[in-house]
Amino acid sequence: MRERLDVWDDDESDELFYVDRQRWRQLRARRLEAEEAADAKSRKFEEQEAENLRRESEDFLARQMDEMQALAEEQRKAGLLLDDGAPVKLNVSLAPAPTKDGSGKEKATVFTQEEEEEDAIKKRKVPLVKLDFSVAETGEKARERLERIRESVPHDKESLFKAKVRWDGLSDTVIDRKFEPLIKRLMVKYLGEMEDEDMVLFVLEHLKDHKSPQKLVEGLEPVLEEEAVELTKSVWRQIIFESMAYGEGLLTDKMLVE
Numbered sequence: 001m002r003e004r005l006d007v008w009d010d011d012e013s014d015e016l017f018y019v020d021r022q023r024w025r026q027l028r029a030r031r032l033e034a035e036e037a038a039d040a041k042s043r044k045f046e047e048q049e050a051e052n053l054r055r056e057s058e059d060f061l062a063r064q065m066d067e068m069q070a071l072a073e074e075q076r077k078a079g080l081l082l083d084d085g086a087p088v089k090l091n092v093s094l095a096p097a098p099t100k101d102g103s104g105k106e107k108a109t110v111f112t113q114e115e116e117e118e119d120a121i122k123k124r125k126v127p128l129v130k131l132d133f134s135v136a137e138t139g140e141k142a143r144e145r146l147e148r149i150r151e152s153v154p155h156d157k158e159s160l161f162k163a164k165v166r167w168d169g170l171s172d173t174v175i176d177r178k179f180e181p182l183i184k185r186l187m188v189k190y191l192g193e194m195e196d197e198d199m200v201l202f203v204l205e206h207l208k209d210h211k212s213p214q215k216l217v218e219g220l221e222p223v224l225e226e227e228a229v230e231l232t233k234s235v236w237r238q239i240i241f242e243s244m245a246y247g248e249g250l251l252t253d254k255m256l257v258e
Helices: 002-008 012-019 021-077 103-125 135-152 157-162 172-191 197-208 213-224 227-247
Strands: none
Touching (some): 157 227, 172 213, 197 213, 197 227
């Protein structure tokens, strides 16, 4: 099965699309089934890893709580903690007893110090909220960078087709979500109407197989003739835009080149 799918990934799949459409659909369905099985296996592995990590975290926190409780119990037995867990504050003063005239002043000072300590404790308990005013600015800067990238995408066929593609930034999910509506719109533009959904799937599979733009032109020529180059250029400009944005660490979201 794997060998047969590898053969289908070859350039012969382009010819098969026109020679035996039913066979092309069957092989495509088998390939999608194999990909879905691999994705399901990968998801199951990731879920298991996440579950293992969760259990390890819970075990670690439980051990920490046990250690803290044991330490608190030892401190209580040693007389260092009260029943409510508050530490005992020992204040031994060797100063002489206050005179009658200064006793009131000293008591006031003691009360003032205690109030200051209480205020300090309350301040420590109030969580500090960090206000971040850079989010909007960062978003605006990201959009400006995306605009510059979009303007830098080549228009001429030679430069466009020679541009390096970061396929690691173009997952199958991105291709399905973003390129399917784009390709449908281009098909309507160059064919007048969307008569053949298989043509859209043909282009999507071409992109997922990381084939060259020239191969896409050759695959579309039997239907689009001279328009095959123009459609491929439009698709490839979006490919290069996504690739360049990925290289800059930017998310393009729904942004299109054209």
